[in-house]
Amino acid sequence: MSASRAASRWWPTIVVVLVAIALPWIFYDWAHHRGSGFMISMFSQMGMMVILALSYNMLLGQAGLFSLCHATFFGIGGYSMVHFLNAAGDGDLPVPMELMPLLAGLTGLALAIVFGAMATKQRATAFAMITLGIGELVSTAALMFHHFFGGEGGVSTNRMIDHSLFGLNYASGIQVYYLILAWTAISTGLMYFLTQTPLGRMANAARDNFERAQFIGYDPRMVRFIQFALSGFFAGIGGGLYAITYEIVTFDALAAPLSANALLMAYIGGVTVFAGPILGAILITLLQSGVSLLSNSWLVYVGVLFIAMVIFAPTGLAGIIHAHGPIRRSGRLGRLLVPYLRLVIPSLALVLGFVGLVELLSFLTIGAAQGRKLVLFGGPIDIKATMPWAISAGCLIVGMIWLRFEAASFHRVWDGLTAELKSRR
Amino acid sequence: MQIVLISLLNGLVYGMLLFMLASGLTLIFSMMGVLNFAHASIYMVGAYLAYQISQVLGFFPALIIAPLVCGLIGVAIEVWGLRRVHHNGHIAELLFTIGLVFIIQRLVQMTWGMLPMAYRVPPLLDFPLFTIYGANFAAYRGFMLLVSAGMLLCTWVLLKKTRIGLIIQASLTHPSMVGALGHNVPVVFTTVFAGGCLLAGLAGVIGGNYQTTEPGMADGMGPIVFVVVVFGGLGSLAGCFIASIIMGMIQTFAVVIDYSIADLLAPVGLALHGDTLLTEVLTVPVSRIGGLLPFVMMVLILFFRPRGLLGTRDT
Numbered sequence: 001m002s003a004s005r006a007a008s009r010w011w012p013t014i015v016v017v018l019v020a021i022a023l024p025w026i027f028y029d030w031a032h033h034r035g036s037g038f039m040i041s042m043f044s045q046m047g048m049m050v051i052l053a054l055s056y057n058m059l060l061g062q063a064g065l066f067s068l069c070h071a072t073f074f075g076i077g078g079y080s081m082v083h084f085l086n087a088a089g090d091g092d093l094p095v096p097m098e099l100m101p102l103l104a105g106l107t108g109l110a111l112a113i114v115f116g117a118m119a120t121k122q123r124a125t126a127f128a129m130i131t132l133g134i135g136e137l138v139s140t141a142a143l144m145f146h147h148f149f150g151g152e153g154g155v156s157t158n159r160m161i162d163h164s165l166f167g168l169n170y171a172s173g174i175q176v177y178y179l180i181l182a183w184t185a186i187s188t189g190l191m192y193f194l195t196q197t198p199l200g201r202m203a204n205a206a207r208d209n210f211e212r213a214q215f216i217g218y219d220p221r222m223v224r225f226i227q228f229a230l231s232g233f234f235a236g237i238g239g240g241l242y243a244i245t246y247e248i249v250t251f252d253a254l255a256a257p258l259s260a261n262a263l264l265m266a267y268i269g270g271v272t273v274f275a276g277p278i279l280g281a282i283l284i285t286l287l288q289s290g291v292s293l294l295s296n297s298w299l300v301y302v303g304v305l306f307i308a309m310v311i312f313a314p315t316g317l318a319g320i321i322h323a324h325g326p327i328r329r330s331g332r333l334g335r336l337l338v339p340y341l342r343l344v345i346p347s348l349a350l351v352l353g354f355v356g357l358v359e360l361l362s363f364l365t366i367g368a369a370q371g372r373k374l375v376l377f378g379g380p381i382d383i384k385a386t387m388p389w390a391i392s393a394g395c396l397i398v399g400m401i402w403l404r405f406e407a408a409s410f411h412r413v414w415d416g417l418t419a420e421l422k423s424r425r
Numbered sequence: 426m427q428i429v430l431i432s433l434l435n436g437l438v439y440g441m442l443l444f445m446l447a448s449g450l451t452l453i454f455s456m457m458g459v460l461n462f463a464h465a466s467i468y469m470v471g472a473y474l475a476y477q478i479s480q481v482l483g484f485f486p487a488l489i490i491a492p493l494v495c496g497l498i499g500v501a502i503e504v505w506g507l508r509r510v511h512h513n514g515h516i517a518e519l520l521f522t523i524g525l526v527f528i529i530q531r532l533v534q535m536t537w538g539m540l541p542m543a544y545r546v547p548p549l550l551d552f553p554l555f556t557i558y559g560a561n562f563a564a565y566r567g568f569m570l571l572v573s574a575g576m577l578l579c580t581w582v583l584l585k586k587t588r589i590g591l592i593i594q595a596s597l598t599h600p601s602m603v604g605a606l607g608h609n610v611p612v613v614f615t616t617v618f619a620g621g622c623l624l625a626g627l628a629g630v631i632g633g634n635y636q637t638t639e640p641g642m643a644d645g646m647g648p649i650v651f652v653v654v655v656f657g658g659l660g661s662l663a664g665c666f667i668a669s670i671i672m673g674m675i676q677t678f679a680v681v682i683d684y685s686i687a688d689l690l691a692p693v694g695l696a697l698h699g700d701t702l703l704t705e706v707l708t709v710p711v712s713r714i715g716g717l718l719p720f721v722m723m724v725l726i727l728f729f730r731p732r733g734l735l736g737t738r739d740t
Binding site: 125130132144260297302307310358 | 519531644
């Protein structure tokens with residue numbers, strides 16, 4: 001029994017790892033014997049973002065600390081990695097490539113200890129504001145001090161340092177991808193392990209009830225501080241991998257938008273479940289590489305998605321999946337199928353109408369300035385005509401009203417099912 | 426002497442502008458516990474609206490209408506947004522306002538484009554008010570001082586001398602008691618939120634042509650305003666005022682000081698040579714790191730006095 005239960009707990013992890021290992025070969029161009037560069041760099045990006053989102057969730061989800069300077073540690077890891085690689089290239093730093101991210105992590109840790117000592121005296125909103133200030137402090141400094149940060153142009157390096165444990169030179173993207181995958185797996189494993197330690201448990205306790213945590217003899221400030229420092233360590237590893245992949249680190253790696261991104265990934269994925277941020281990181285990276293190529297208005301969609309999650313699904317995607325657990329175990333998931341299908345059409349109408357309106361609006365100003373033609377849903381569209389506007393607005397309104405009805409009936413089915421499950425117990 | 430006087434006046438103007446933004450933020454925060462990240466975005470919306478209205482009706486109607494519209498936007502945000510997420514806790518509220526930042530930022534870009542707007546000082550106020558030591562002081566800056574001082578007075582009278590102010594002050598500390606006495610606390614919340622947004626909009630109207638009206642103005646202003654609120658102490662209007670003026674002074678004086686730490690060390694006999702990280706840090710002139718100073722100040726005050734200048738409570 002326990003063996004099969006352990007197996008059923010571990011199989012998703014094993015499947016994810018196997019898929020991640022196979023990914024570059026799925027998109028491999030066998031005819032020309034080379035990997036797909038775009039895909040591999042996207043998967044590498046996913047790996048880093050998974051580390052960033054998970055380490056961010058050590059603060060937001062596990063310790064209830066709402067940090068706004070997480071990219072600072074990511075960026076510092078990246079910048080220091082560039083300098084480490086340059087030193088290694090000159091022969092001053094005899095560390096194999098595979099262990100380099102550890103150095104970047106330690107830099108992140110050192111900085112997180114310094115800033116954590118200041119920030120973790122406070123919590124909740126004051127903590128958020130202090131971290132905002134710290135993030136701005138470092139990113140402003142990055143533009144001013146050229147020696148370490150290189151100013152606007154950033155600092156660049158060459159990752160082929162000819163020193164590897166396995167004799168690899170990391171010239172190709174696939175080798176780098178596997179390095180990133182290995183470090184992502186190691187960091188994820190370590191972060192999961194941390195949630196099982198007394199530190200992880202106390203972080204949860206200090207999040208849920210500050211006074212009680214104090215009462216049983218722990219210092220919540222100390223717990224917060226250690227948690228903050230360790231999350232800086234993992235973010236630094238992520239930043240190190242970023243530097244290895246792109247061989248250049250600029251101001252973007254530690255500025256506020258990346259901190260906000262970490263928050264988005266963790267929250268949309270779901271902060272209450274350990275694997276939630278992984279889901280969020282993969283989804284947001286996919287959206288970012290896909291949608292931002294297609295549309296100017298990427299930020300509006302992210303913002304709306306984010307606000308919708310905050311209002312309607314505060315537990316995130318992983319939380320939604322988690323909520324289906326009891327129903328799945330009782331074998332009644334099939335009864336949700338039809339209500340779900342009925343949600344699909346109005347949601348589609350809503351999304352199409354919204355996307356249509358946003359795109360039309362953005363093409364009125366930005367698109368016109370760029371002199372491009374609007375191509376939407378497979379055909380060119382004249383933005384001056386009334387028809388597209390009317391159709392989009394109609395879709396939006398009808399979808400919204402219809403979705404309200406369907407959501408209400410879905411709620412009835414859902415409540416009925418959960419009530420049934422409760423009465424059975 | 427001339428530089429000092431002019432910088433003093435400019436610092437005062439900038440500080441008052443900061444205070445107009447920060448006072449709304451700190452009021453909203455101390456009453457609702459919500460840190461409104463979208464506050465600077467409202468400031469930006471105020472500037473854009475003022476530009477649009479001043480194209481049609483002129484500057485002075487815009488001075489009245491744009492802040493009112495911003496106040497209405499505030500009502501909408503509070504009633505349809507914040508109230509819904511309120512039961513999910515403070516973090517959900519913070520996240521909600523961050524989402525708003527993205528949306529407002531992009532909507533503004535979609536409506537008005539990416540380029541700076543030609544929002545200019547009205548011709549009526551476009552003359553030098555007086556001249557000190559050969560340097561002109563623009564009348565518009567005097568007008569900004571006047572507006573912000575008037576606003577300061579109005580807010581003070583409203584909060585300290587009227588019944589509404591009394592209820593608002595009571596709701597700051599004892600919202601449940603105020604509710605038990607029969608006042609509608611959610612309406613008080615909405616009023617305060619709308620008032621804060623109105624002030625931010627007003628700051629946008631008079632700040633939009635003082636600085637530039639462009640899509641990056643919210644990102645530029647936001648962090649400084651947060652620094653002011655933290656520096657002054659969360660929830661303290663007086664502290665907020667002092668912090669605003671200090672920040673305004675620091676920012677304007679930093680621009681004109683062309684000394685570095687190395688210049689201080691030189692008389693002692695320490696001369697710096699070479700090109701290393703340390704010498705760069707020591708020889709960079711203050712004027713170049715002016716943008717850094719507010720954040721350094723914030724970190725310093727948090728180190729020595731975590732609750733801020735006049736803050737009364739930890740959060």
